Amino acid sequence: MGNNLYFRYPNLFMKKLTPLVILLCFFLSTQAQTPAIEKLNKQIENNLSNPDSTKIYLFRLLKHAAELHDTVIGKTYSTLGIQYNKLAVPDSAEFYMKKALDYTEKYPLPHAKMYLNLAINYRFGSRYQESLEALDNAMQFYKKAENKEGEGLVYGEMGSNYNYMMNSEKALEYLKKAIAILTEVNNQRELYIVKQKLANLYYNNGDYAFAKDLYEEVLPNFAKNKGLNYYYTLLSYADCLIQLEENYKGAEEALKEVESGLREMNNKEYMWLSVSNLAKVYDATGRTQEAQEAFQKAYDGSLQLNSTRFMEISVHYLDFLNNHKQYTKALSVIDQVKNNTKTSRLKMNAENEIDFLKQTVSTYSQKGMVENSLQSFERMDFLKDSLNTAINKAKSLELQEAYQNGLQREKNLVLTKNNELLVENNNKKDNILLLSILIFILILAIGLVLFLSNKNKLKLQQELVTSLETSQKVLEEKNTLEHELSLERERTLVNKEKELIEVTMEMSDLQNRIMELIAHRENPESSEALATKLKDLLSNNNYWKYFKGKFVEVHPVFASQLSEMFPSLSDSDVAYCCMLKLQLSTKEIASLMGISSDQVESKTATLRRKIGMGDDILGFEKLIDHLE
Known part of the structure; x- marks a missing residue:
């Protein structure tokens, strides 16, 4: 009878025997280990907190690959990838984790575990979609092996992914599934880990008080083996204390423990994050x-x-x-x-x-x-x-996905019912024909719904494309107009600057001519008083105010920029720099300001010293030219 059952249900027997075969392979592999391999395994186990040392022993173990079972080689490559992950080298971590998949392909449970590790590596690198795809693969192999505990682990990791993706609803949904399964199989260790993930969910949503309570529940359990998970949890717990502003001392102690532990484990990425959070505590206190x-x-x-x-x-x-x-x-x-x-x-x-x-x-x-x-x-x-x-x-x-899944479930239910009716009522052809017609109508209805859905989707896409084209055209017109306005402003600026220089030259020439008339008067004695009055008039009513008004029209921010950069400059200094901006000659500047040419040279040197440029004439000229 046993033989008959085997031939009738070969897949069932294979599912039951597969775990036993894997255990037997592990047992035989363990018994075949040489003293060198046993020594390396102990060294790896003793140095797991030090990724650099662990890497060396793992590479040495891989040199004995010919003596190891494929699942052991796969686990070794995956562990190697985890060490690179701890060292914040995700590319190398991904390479070795994918290599592990090649060696475990024939063994569902180890293969699922390798996908789970790869998914965690993707999550650490913020590659959430790839992480979810790897988790889907892990779930398929755990279900194939009928391993409920593995399914719970996958749901927990899915919850973490959606938590990082800020999708709280899905994160909570998968974490609840994970908690239910792990409670059912009584896996307390993984249950604490999922509770920690739930705390992370509340933490990310700003519910720091509830997250703090959950962290306090799981931390004593994690403290029994102070691995990475303990320090990551302690890091989040400390941040809750900072956010709640209720226990900065406790936050500081926790963060110093995290920094010390991660430094010892050479996990620099999260170590620097703990230092940053420690800085926030220092600032708050x-x-x-x-x-x-x-x-x-x-x-x-x-x-x-x-x-x-x-x-x-x-x-x-x-x-x-x-x-x-x-x-x-x-x-x-x-x-x-x-x-x-x-x-x-x-x-x-x-x-x-x-x-x-x-x-x-x-x-x-x-x-x-x-x-x-x-x-x-x-x-x-x-x-x-x-x-x-x-x-x-x-x-x-x-x-849309939920709707399509609903339709597919309805279709599957109808097809299942149809098969049952065919088996039970094999001789009732009329009923079968009627049922076939109903199924055909249902499929047509489903097809019509999908067609209308796709038609509406296509219409929306076309409207979106039209909208984008219109926006692009408006943007191009705006850019063209801005370009034309920019050119017009440049032309206006050039004309104003030209006008300013011409006016300045005229003022300078007028003053020079008045000074020449004073210098060459025919009767010095009789016109001395008139000359003095003209000089006083030129000195007291120089053209700077008029010049300044015109200058601001051309270079509106030059004077303010200069004053902001060098607050010690006087109004006279700024006025002098404005004339230099127009590249006026020493004689023209002297006329405009009512001073001698020697005084102009002296003022130039004094101005350079004021702004700290001393004898750097070229640097001073570049500065004046650079300012708008």
């Missing part, structure tokens, strides 16, 4: 100098590491600098961030960039850089609109 030093260390360290947390740390640092009115330093950080986020590794996502732009708006506004501030503000508005559009689109696709 009035230790500004310590806060600045800690922020600078975290900023420099994460930048050098090309950490995915670089943007988060940069935003916190800029917030500190703006709050303490260190706007010049903030400008330097902004420029450095912009230059370094051009790389794909540090490239900003929309949420990062919005937070960054908020800080740049504050910095530019305080520095009087109005145009830069407006550009940042406009970019921030654009990103917010784009995010809202993306969220709406995602929800729309989600609803």
